[in-house]
Amino acid sequence: MTAERVEVKQKVLSANDRLAAEIRADLTSRGVLCLNLISSPGSGKTTLLEKTIDELKSKLRLAVVAGDVQTRNDAERLERHGVPVEAIETGGGCHLNAEQVSKSLSGLGLSELDLLFVENVGNLVCPSSFDLGESMKVVLMSVTEGEDKPLKYPAAFRRAGALVLTKIDLIPHLQFSAERAVENARSINPELEVFATSSFTGEGLAEWLDWLLEAAERKRSG
Amino acid sequence: MTAERVEVKQKVLSANDRLAAEIRADLTSRGVLCLNLISSPGSGKTTLLEKTIDELKSKLRLAVVAGDVQTRNDAERLERHGVPVEAIETGGGCHLNAEQVSKSLSGLGLSELDLLFVENVGNLVCPSSFDLGESMKVVLMSVTEGEDKPLKYPAAFRRAGALVLTKIDLIPHLQFSAERAVENARSINPELEVFATSSFTGEGLAEWLDWLLEAAERKRSG
Numbered sequence: 001m002t003a004e005r006v007e008v009k010q011k012v013l014s015a016n017d018r019l020a021a022e023i024r025a026d027l028t029s030r031g032v033l034c035l036n037l038i039s040s041p042g043s044g045k046t047t048l049l050e051k052t053i054d055e056l057k058s059k060l061r062l063a064v065v066a067g068d069v070q071t072r073n074d075a076e077r078l079e080r081h082g083v084p085v086e087a088i089e090t091g092g093g094c095h096l097n098a099e100q101v102s103k104s105l106s107g108l109g110l111s112e113l114d115l116l117f118v119e120n121v122g123n124l125v126c127p128s129s130f131d132l133g134e135s136m137k138v139v140l141m142s143v144t145e146g147e148d149k150p151l152k153y154p155a156a157f158r159r160a161g162a163l164v165l166t167k168i169d170l171i172p173h174l175q176f177s178a179e180r181a182v183e184n185a186r187s188i189n190p191e192l193e194v195f196a197t198s199s200f201t202g203e204g205l206a207e208w209l210d211w212l213l214e215a216a217e218r219k220r221s222g
Numbered sequence: 223m224t225a226e227r228v229e230v231k232q233k234v235l236s237a238n239d240r241l242a243a244e245i246r247a248d249l250t251s252r253g254v255l256c257l258n259l260i261s262s263p264g265s266g267k268t269t270l271l272e273k274t275i276d277e278l279k280s281k282l283r284l285a286v287v288a289g290d291v292q293t294r295n296d297a298e299r300l301e302r303h304g305v306p307v308e309a310i311e312t313g314g315g316c317h318l319n320a321e322q323v324s325k326s327l328s329g330l331g332l333s334e335l336d337l338l339f340v341e342n343v344g345n346l347v348c349p350s351s352f353d354l355g356e357s358m359k360v361v362l363m364s365v366t367e368g369e370d371k372p373l374k375y376p377a378a379f380r381r382a383g384a385l386v387l388t389k390i391d392l393i394p395h396l397q398f399s400a401e402r403a404v405e406n407a408r409s410i411n412p413e414l415e416v417f418a419t420s421s422f423t424g425e426g427l428a429e430w431l432d433w434l435l436e437a438a439e440r441k442r443s444g
Contacts, residue, residue, distance in 0.1 A: 008230045040263045041346050041375060042367025069347060071374050092377065094316065094347040122374070124263050125291060125316040125345050144366040144389065145264025152293050152344070153263060155314065167366065173395055 016130055019098035023105065023133025027116070033212075033219040034116045036132050038156050039140035040149075041122030044166040046074045047199040048140065048208075049117055053081040055209050060114040060216055065104045067096040067121045074119060084108050095126040098133055115216045124149070128156040135219065136161035141185075143167050143176050150185040157185050162193040164208065169198040238352055241320035245327065245355025249338070255434075255441040256338045258354050260378050261362035262371075263344030266388040268296045269421040270362065270430075271339055275303040277431050282336040282438055287326045289318040289343045296341060306330050317348040320355055337438045346371070350378040357441060358383035363407075365389050365398050372407040379407050384415040386430065391420040 027034050037045050046066075053062055063084040066075040075087030086104035088096060101118060108116070118134060120127040128137070139160040141149055144167060150157040157163065163185050165178060182194050193211065197204035249256050259267050268288075275284055285306040288297040297309030308326035310318060323340060330338070340356060342349040350359070361382040363371055366389060372379040379385065385407050387400060404416050415433065419426035 005230055005234060008227055012227060040344070040367075041371055042262060042364070069375050069377075071370070073370055073374065092347075092351075094345075121347065122262070123316075123345055123347050125314075125343065126348065142264070142366060144364060144392070145262075148293075148295055149263055152295065153291055155291075170366070170392065170395055173392055 013129070016098045019102055020131035020133040023098060023102055024135075027110065027133060027135070028219075030110050030113070031220040031222065032110060032113045032116055033216045034118065034132075034134045036118045036120060036127075036134035036137045037140060038120050038124070038127045038137055038160065039122060040124045040142070040145060043122070043140045043142040043145070044199055045119050045122070045140055046077055048164065048166060048197065049078055049119060050081055051199045051202075051205060052117075052209065052212070053078065053083050055205070056115070056212065057081070057083055059213060061112055062115050062117070063108045063113055064117045064119060065096075065101055065108075066119045067100070069093065069121055090121055094121060094123050095130050096120050096132055097130050101132045114220060115212065124153040124156050128159050135215075138162045138164060140164045140166055141181070143171050143174060143178065143181070147177055147181040147184055150181070150188050154188045157188045157192070160189065160192065162195065162211070165194065165196045167198060167200070168196050168203060169201045235351070238320045241324055242353035242355040245320060245324055246357075249332065249355060249357070250441075252332050252335070253442040253444065254332060254335045254338055255438045256340065256354075256356045258340045258342060258349075258356035258359045259362060260342050260346070260349045260359055260382065261344060262346045262364070262367060265344070265362045265364040265367070266421055267341050267344070267362055268299055270386065270388060270419065271300055271341060272303055273421045273424075273427060274339075274431065274434070275300065275305050277427070278337070278434065279303070279305055281435060283334055284337050284339070285330045285335050286339045286341060287318075287323055287330075288341045289322070291315065291343055312343060316343060316345050317352050318342050318354055319352050323354045336442060337434065346375040346378050350381050357437075360384045360386060362386045362388055363403070365393050365396060365400065365403070369399055369403040369406055372403070372410050376410045379410045379414070382411065382414065384417065384433070387416065387418045389420060389422070390418050390425060391423045
């Protein structure tokens with residue numbers, strides 16, 4: 001990268017970080033837990049959110065900001081589950097930034113919320129560099145992607161507080177060791193909470209949902 | 223994006239494009255077919271290359287430039303198959319650029335080659351914007367990623383000459399229609415060559431290998 005390019009990138013990141021800090025302060029003052037979901041394309045972020053919304057919407061006040069390079073498909077899928085959803089189409093952009101999230105939040109009644117999900121663009125690299133004001137990043141990884149992904153894309157795993165392994169129903173058809181995948185992820189970030197889930201069979205979802213309920217309760221009670 | 227940022231991005235892209243044009247002219251003058259492989263993380267680029275190398279190395283002179291954010295794992299896997307491999311670790315960078323490829327090529331005996339693969343960083347967004355001097359981009363998409371990916375990440379599909387659907391052995395365990403996926407891809411790019419493959423069972427590889435042999439032959443005979 002040229003020196004000029006590095007300098008512009010630094011400016012962009014620090015403007016982003018200032019706005020993210022404002023978003024975080026605002027959400028915290030209102031007791032809203034905000035999770036920034038990061039993964040490769042097709043890892044199952046939207047499907048996990050559909051299941052999560054169905055199970056939690058009677059217990060928590062939920063909303064979603066759904067980012068995509070193109071189309072509003074994910075946002076439309078999620079809206080059908082009866083919670084407020086704001087779509088962000090990046091039009092080629094490879095990650096969400098704090099400015100986009102800040103604008104979307106003005107469309108949501110933040111004082112009426114307990115838990116806000118931000119579904120980032122499907123990309124295991126760029127989104128991990130951009131603070132969106134979230135309480136925590138959550139990285140998803142499908143078992144079909146292979147055990148080595150935490151080693152090859154370490155930033156997303158290092159900056160996340162939780163890892164959700166998805167599609168574990170497919171393990172019998174793969175050469176994949178969940179133990180090794182988790183070992184690799186914890187070698188990058190020993191503090192990671194780990195959930196092994198299948199949105200198809202429902203396996204492992206109870207632990208994920210309990211954890212969300214507890215984290216939202218902790219956030220609400222400051 | 224700020225005006226300043228757009229301007230720097232334009233400069234970077236046009237410097238990249240000039241170098242890519244030089245690489246392309248050089249490879250073309252030597253009759254080397256160069257394919258730039260683009261996909262999400264874990265779509266099976268490296269495994270497809272392993273199978274391809276095993277089948278074609280007695281018929282074509284092959285080499286690989288293997289890009290990764292971190293680790294040289296892919297390059298080491300590919301080297302075991304007995305062809306020259308140059309690794310590029312981007313150290314956080316979300317795509318390969320022409321400068322990295324140009325440096326790697328100086329380590330390979332280009333006059334001795336028929337077919338050069340460039341395995342890009344696993345990312346369905348950013349790599350599609352950077353010309354590396356390839357003869358053609360090839361986009362891979364695993365059936366586990368879902369039928370909608372061409373619509374959500376159109377640039378990679380628009381700029382590719384061929385689509386390789388991977389892991390088709392998993393289709394019986396998924397809610398996935400290959401027809402709809404291909405229809406979506408061709409709605410973005412009607413000219414796409416499409417191969418439906420499983421590196422695990424070997425299904426569909428013969429068509430892919432035949433196509434590579436013919437394309438390399440066409441390139442060699444100018």
